[in-house]
Amino acid sequence: EPEVTQTPSHQVTQMGQEVILRCVPISNHLYFYWYRQILGQKVEFLVSFYNNEISEKSEIFDDQFSVERPDGSNFTLKIRSTKLEDSAMYFCASSRTLNNYGYTFGSGTRLTVV
Amino acid sequence: QQQVKQSPQSLIVQxxxxxxxxxAYxxxxxxxxxxYQQFPGKGPALLIAIRPDVSEKKEGRFTISFNKSAKQFSLHIMDSQPGDSATYFCAASVQGQGGSEKLVFGKGTKLTVNP
Incomplete structure (x- = not known):
């Protein structure tokens, strides 16, 4: 079964450093998403991406965040200057079409900011 | 208005x-x-889903009941097994700006099935 692949599985970074979280969506999917889950809390929408541009972003997705699809296969989330409160699991997801009614999530990257 | 309220927070079943x-929404x-079903250290995995024009959907031991007028929906797991022990999230999808679908999640229910 096709999978969404995320790397690394765990990243530890110092406060103020830049991090890039990487995702390889399912190959024929067109819509890409990032969600995050702070430990023990619900999964929250960050951003959606289609046709090489952001479709929608949440209030969490401020100027410190950016997304990119640099080469047609990878989908990245960059946090420019990490804060302690950015510590969370970050999930990438993709879906094939609009109104597909169901994403496939990756296994996540656990980001720890120290 | 964008919230989905989920209960209980934890559940223990034999x-x-x-x-x-x-x-509820x-x-x-x-x-x-x-x-969605989520095991520790893993991403959420789609378990079963329903559209609002249907009142019930069953897939194996999993059933969603949907009450549109009450704006409530529930997940029933019949013959619960220890392997079902996981965190379950309900979610609701809304079309966002730009046409993509955005999921709004409930806070999750940690299910423990005792052998």
Missing amino acids: KGGISIINC ENTAFDYFPW
Whole structure:
């Protein structure tokens, strides 16, 4: 079964450093998403991406965040200057079409900011 | 208005019992209601989903009941097994700006099925 692949599985970074979280969506999917889950809390929408541009972003997705699809296969989330409160699991997801009614999530990257 | 309220927060059931998790929403723009199962260290995995024009959907031991007028939906797990022990999230989908679908999640229910 096709999978969404995320790397690394765990990243530890110092406060103020830049991090890039990487995702390889399912190959024929067109819509890409990032969600995050702070430990023990619900999964929250960050951003959606289609046709090489952001479709929608949440209030969490401020100027410190950016997304990119640099080469047609990878989908990245960059946090420019990490804060302690950015510590969370970050999930990438993709879906094939609009109104597909169901994403496939990756296994996540656990980001720890120290 | 974009919230999905989920209860209970945790649930302990004996093997063979029925697990019931409830969710409620307010935004009538939600047009798709999936349930996700999450094991520790893994991403949410789609379990079963329903659209608001259907009152019930069954897949194996998992059933969603949907009450559009009450804006409530629930997950029933029949013959619960220890392997069902996981965190379950209800969610609701709404079309966001730019046409993509955005999921709004409930806070999750940690289900423990005792052998």
